[in-house]
Amino acid sequence: MNPATHFRQMRKGLDLPQAIAEADRCLLCHDAPCSRGCPADTRPAEFIRKLRFRNITGAIRTIKENNILGGACGELCPTHRLCEKACSARFASRARPEGADRPIPIGQIQRFLVEHSWQIGFKPLRKSAVRSEHLAVVGSGPAGLSCAAELAKSGYPVTIFESRPEPGGVLRYGVVSYRFSLDFLRNELKDVEDLGVGFKCNHPVEGLAGAENLLKQGFQAVFLAPGLWAAEALVPKSQPISGVYSSVGYLSALRDGRLREMADRITGRTVAVIGGGSVAMDCVESAARLGARDVYLVYRRSYAQMPAEPDERVEAQSAGVHFLLLNQPVDYVAGRGRRLKGLKLVRTRLAAPDGSGRRRPQPVRGSEWILDCDVVIEAIGNRPAPDSPNWYPRVKLSGNNLIRVNPLTGRTSVRGIFAGGDIVRGPALVVQAVADGKTAARAIRQYWHG
Amino acid sequence: MATNIDLSVDFCGLLFKNPFLLSSSPVSNSAEMVERAFQAGWSGVVFKTLNSDRLPITHPSPRMHYVGYGSQRAMAYQNVEQISDRPLRHNLLEFLYLKKHYPDYPIVASIMGFFEDEWVYLAKACEDNGADMLELNFSCPHMCIEGSGHKVGQAFHLLERFTAAVKQAVSIPVMAKMTPNITDMTEPALYAKKGGADAISAINTVRGISEIGREDWVPRPNVFGVGAISGTSGPAVKPIGLNFIASMARCRELGLPLSGMGGIETWVDALEYLLVGATTLQVTSGIMHYGYRIVEDLIEGLSDYMALKGIGRVPELIGRALPHLQETEHFDLGRQGIVQYKLDQCIGCGQCHIVCSDAAGQAIEWDPRKRRPRLIEDKCLSCMLCQAVCPVPGLITYKEMPAGWRRRETAVKDKSLEPELKHESFKKEGPHECAA
Numbered sequence: 001m002n003p004a005t006h007f008r009q010m011r012k013g014l015d016l017p018q019a020i021a022e023a024d025r026c027l028l029c030h031d032a033p034c035s036r037g038c039p040a041d042t043r044p045a046e047f048i049r050k051l052r053f054r055n056i057t058g059a060i061r062t063i064k065e066n067n068i069l070g071g072a073c074g075e076l077c078p079t080h081r082l083c084e085k086a087c088s089a090r091f092a093s094r095a096r097p098e099g100a101d102r103p104i105p106i107g108q109i110q111r112f113l114v115e116h117s118w119q120i121g122f123k124p125l126r127k128s129a130v131r132s133e134h135l136a137v138v139g140s141g142p143a144g145l146s147c148a149a150e151l152a153k154s155g156y157p158v159t160i161f162e163s164r165p166e167p168g169g170v171l172r173y174g175v176v177s178y179r180f181s182l183d184f185l186r187n188e189l190k191d192v193e194d195l196g197v198g199f200k201c202n203h204p205v206e207g208l209a210g211a212e213n214l215l216k217q218g219f220q221a222v223f224l225a226p227g228l229w230a231a232e233a234l235v236p237k238s239q240p241i242s243g244v245y246s247s248v249g250y251l252s253a254l255r256d257g258r259l260r261e262m263a264d265r266i267t268g269r270t271v272a273v274i275g276g277g278s279v280a281m282d283c284v285e286s287a288a289r290l291g292a293r294d295v296y297l298v299y300r301r302s303y304a305q306m307p308a309e310p311d312e313r314v315e316a317q318s319a320g321v322h323f324l325l326l327n328q329p330v331d332y333v334a335g336r337g338r339r340l341k342g343l344k345l346v347r348t349r350l351a352a353p354d355g356s357g358r359r360r361p362q363p364v365r366g367s368e369w370i371l372d373c374d375v376v377i378e379a380i381g382n383r384p385a386p387d388s389p390n391w392y393p394r395v396k397l398s399g400n401n402l403i404r405v406n407p408l409t410g411r412t413s414v415r416g417i418f419a420g421g422d423i424v425r426g427p428a429l430v431v432q433a434v435a436d437g438k439t440a441a442r443a444i445r446q447y448w449h450g
Numbered sequence: 451m452a453t454n455i456d457l458s459v460d461f462c463g464l465l466f467k468n469p470f471l472l473s474s475s476p477v478s479n480s481a482e483m484v485e486r487a488f489q490a491g492w493s494g495v496v497f498k499t500l501n502s503d504r505l506p507i508t509h510p511s512p513r514m515h516y517v518g519y520g521s522q523r524a525m526a527y528q529n530v531e532q533i534s535d536r537p538l539r540h541n542l543l544e545f546l547y548l549k550k551h552y553p554d555y556p557i558v559a560s561i562m563g564f565f566e567d568e569w570v571y572l573a574k575a576c577e578d579n580g581a582d583m584l585e586l587n588f589s590c591p592h593m594c595i596e597g598s599g600h601k602v603g604q605a606f607h608l609l610e611r612f613t614a615a616v617k618q619a620v621s622i623p624v625m626a627k628m629t630p631n632i633t634d635m636t637e638p639a640l641y642a643k644k645g646g647a648d649a650i651s652a653i654n655t656v657r658g659i660s661e662i663g664r665e666d667w668v669p670r671p672n673v674f675g676v677g678a679i680s681g682t683s684g685p686a687v688k689p690i691g692l693n694f695i696a697s698m699a700r701c702r703e704l705g706l707p708l709s710g711m712g713g714i715e716t717w718v719d720a721l722e723y724l725l726v727g728a729t730t731l732q733v734t735s736g737i738m739h740y741g742y743r744i745v746e747d748l749i750e751g752l753s754d755y756m757a758l759k760g761i762g763r764v765p766e767l768i769g770r771a772l773p774h775l776q777e778t779e780h781f782d783l784g785r786q787g788i789v790q791y792k793l794d795q796c797i798g799c800g801q802c803h804i805v806c807s808d809a810a811g812q813a814i815e816w817d818p819r820k821r822r823p824r825l826i827e828d829k830c831l832s833c834m835l836c837q838a839v840c841p842v843p844g845l846i847t848y849k850e851m852p853a854g855w856r857r858r859e860t861a862v863k864d865k866s867l868e869p870e871l872k873h874e875s876f877k878k879e880g881p882h883e884c885a886a
Contacts, residue, residue: 017521020520020521021520021521024520024521024522027797027799027801027841028799028801028804029798029799030799030800030801030804030816031800031816031818031821033798033821052520088797088798088799088841089841091798092797092799092841092842
């Protein structure tokens with residue numbers, strides 16, 4: 001297979017017989033625990049029961065009415081610690097020989113049902129009569145899409161302002177293709193468009209009070225969901241070093257037409273990725289898939305302390321990534337023309353627990369060493385664009401320039417302005433952003449109609 | 451496998467190495483197939499039904515379908531298969547081959563005629579070419595001509611007449627194969643006996659419809675836009691087969707050896723047919739699904755079971771369930787019980803609560819905090835539905851309650867409506883047979 005195709009191809013989902021076989025294993029619990037585990041209030045017990053009784057269209061409706069990004073969440077959610085965590089079939093499978101500790105693969109069934117709807121052309125969502133109140137949404141990521149779809153379903157006109165050329169936010173510019181393909185995204189976005197949501201791409205609302213001014217330009221409410229698109233930097237660099245990328249920049253490049261260019265920089269080279277979260281795992285695995293000679297994951301804590309999901313860690317290791325644990329980056333080593341030559345590391349040991357409850361990594365004096373590498377990707381966290389406070393100067397912020405809201409409503413300190421997603425929570429799950437969008441949509445409707 | 455077990459059975463004077471035969475169907479269509487079946491372990495064959503070449507036989511296309519259950523592929527099969535479409539000469543040549551190479555494997559020739567002379571002609575031809583026994587097909591569900599197939603099976607005088615004609619013409623044993631598309635099978639079986647039948651086999655396929663196309667509304671198999679009520683077979687029909695074999699086995703007046711079939715796949719199914727009175731067992735659907743190889747597990751499973759039970763010969767099993775099979779009026783209704791739960795094994799799915807609430811005595815409350823059922827003993831109907839749905843085997847069992855224990859009466863929703871009630875007790879005398 002052509003490497004680029006391999007890179008763009010998402011893993012295959014379940015097919016209908018497989019989904020039915022899994023639904024047949026479901027115990028159809030009373031007061032089902034799975035349906036209490038979703039941040040976005042998805043009810044797996046309901047859509048799996050519907051599938052079990054061959055009410056497939058009804059199952060699709062259950063998912064899509066609740067979550068316009070049901071397909072994306074089905075594939076991207078860490079379901080093992082959400083809906084699937086309390087699945088009774090896990091316990092039943094211990095008592096039975098068919099595979100210990102095997103929950104119903106709820107996420108995969110959900111993904112299947114949504115893909116099935118596209119395949120058979122079934123559109124479960126209906127718009128109601130057109131209303132007059134107009135919502136502006138800043139940012140077309142999961143939170144923005146969710147809020148937009150929720151209000152569009154009820155007949156409200158919605159316009160999404162997106163600064164980038166294409167919609168989707170993190171689903172387009174922050175995920176690797178083999179985890180979540182552009183075709184899949186296009187299908188899911190089509191479901192939003194079909195509700196009549198207007199997209200204005202290449203349309204930043206930046207500039208002084210750009211977001212707040214929307215209220216004076218004919219919009220009756222604004223939902224801020226611009227996400228986090230600036231990177232934390234490890235070493236403050238006065239002069240940029242060629243070969244050092246932020247995860248935001250690197251992952252965006254893989255999706256915005258610069259895949260070939262990035263592949264040329266990585267194939268046959270040594271790549272080091274700094275960080276221990278899910279984004280770092282995407283960076284190392286993609287670098288390995290792009291043909292890097294060696295990929296190092298540099299993390300200053302231990303394996304068990306990594307925030308990345310267990311299956312992501314295992315996948316990265318299977319892809320041949322070398323885990324360099326208990327090593328803390330100190331500085332870059334640059335050669336001629338400020339071209340990266342290596343990463344200076346110091347070994348750490350775990351000391352007493354820090355504020356997060358995890359044991360704090362402490363540098364080991366005199367243990368500095370240099371890891372020779374051609375490319376470094378820093379995956380140590382995203383933060384709001386530095387000028388973002390200027391777009392909404394009256395909106396109260398918390399530390400780190402995140403927006404402060406009432407978590408029950410998504411209301412900001414300014415009347416008519418709501419916010420959700422990563423700009424409120426910091427880095428979080430897609431499904432949490434979806435939940436924020438729904439919460440805000442409910443509050444916005446109430447704001448309009450009391 | 452236990453080696454000291456003798457699985458052989460004597461059936462109408464013929465010795466079968468074990469009770470497992472191919473039944474008359476696509477699985478017994480040619481000597482090439484039957485030979486492989488013998489090599490796999492089947493002890494004999496009821497060869498696919500022969501005809502006299504008078505009428506051309508063409509099979510519909512397609513000819514089979516299945517009934518799925520959940521993700522399970524085939525709990526039943528559906529077929530519009532006809533009797534053998536091969537020339538009689540070819541089929542008889544196959545008999546000669548099998549008798550020459552497998553002399554210890556009885557061949558039962560299944561035949562079907564449309565009038566007496568034709569039955570007799572076929573019977574003689576089979577006997578002359580080595581058939582050890584005849585099975586008269588009075589039960590093919592796809593024959594639409596009066597006086598053939600299941601139509602004969604439902605016209606008892608014809609059944610008797612054809613049986614008698616065949617019996618007079620040949621000296622080998624004759625078995626009549628019965629249709630289950632009837633209320634009481636003992637009646638036609640007795641007619642067959644009057645005609646001289648030496649044994650009865652049952653059941654042929656049950657008339658049914660497997661599935662109807664959701665797009666085209668054509669019952670399956672879809673033979674170019676047309677479906678037909680046709681033969682259903684497989685695991686789903688086992689209870690029907692057991693009913694008919696048991697009923698005939700209990701009929702003293704009949705007293706003929708029985709060849710049982712209908713949904714046999716495992717040795718457990720086979721055992722059940724033996725226990726209700728069958729001596730030989732025939733299989734098609736199980737082979738259609740899994741191939742001849744299943745006979746290995748029938749033989750090994752039954753042998754080991756017998757060894758563990760200390761039973762050396764198959765006849766010791768035949769009919770052993772019959773003394774325990776009674777009409778419902780023989781139940782001892784004075785003895786009552788409830789379910790009991792081993793809650794330490796409970797996984798908290800709550801299905802027992804759902805079925806007890808919606809289909810039983812509302813005797814299982816639900817503790818949402820602990821996610822555990824709580825039984826209200828005196829409301830338990832002991833229906834055992836909770837056991838049927840519980841995913842943990844052995845968690846829910848039956849417990850007999852002491853004599854004198856009383857179940858609470860189902861509560862009346864609103865007794866204040868009593869003044870509006872129009873009701874008088876029924877006072878006339880009637881029959882008492884069914885009264886408890």
